[in-house]
Amino acid sequence: MVKPEIVDGVLILHVEGIDKLWAFKSQLSIHLRHITGVRLDEEIVNEWIRGIRMPGTSVPGVITAGTFYQDGKRVFWDVHHPNRAVVISLAHESYNELIIEVENSEAFVTNLKKSINQVI
Numbered sequence: 001m002v003k004p005e006i007v008d009g010v011l012i013l014h015v016e017g018i019d020k021l022w023a024f025k026s027q028l029s030i031h032l033r034h035i036t037g038v039r040l041d042e043e044i045v046n047e048w049i050r051g052i053r054m055p056g057t058s059v060p061g062v063i064t065a066g067t068f069y070q071d072g073k074r075v076f077w078d079v080h081h082p083n084r085a086v087v088i089s090l091a092h093e094s095y096n097e098l099i100i101e102v103e104n105s106e107a108f109v110t111n112l113k114k115s116i117n118q119v120i
């Protein structure tokens with residue numbers, strides 16, 4: 001799971017616990033201006049073929065975490081529970097998308113959209 005924080009126009013995603021090991025990352029920082037979309041999507045875990053792990057972990061039904069390449073996209077994953085999955089689309093960042101799990105996904109999406117609108 002990821003713990004989000006917004007500081008000075010930057011979304012900071014803290015990868016928690018053992019997920020740091022599975023995802024090969026402990027933190028991501030994204031400028032709010034580079035976020036082009038954010039949505040809840042509990043089906044993405046089932047629909048999206050994860051592509052090549054570089055580096056990452058995928059145990060179906062348990063965890064998808066790390067960096068994956070597919071269809072020319074670089075995507076960061078950290079999801080255990082698909083019903084909490086949030087997809088963040090990006091521009092001008094090293095990742096094209098972030099697919100993450102947060103504790104209260106609906107509140108996170110609402111707050112992130114508000115924060116993005118304040119920056120624009």
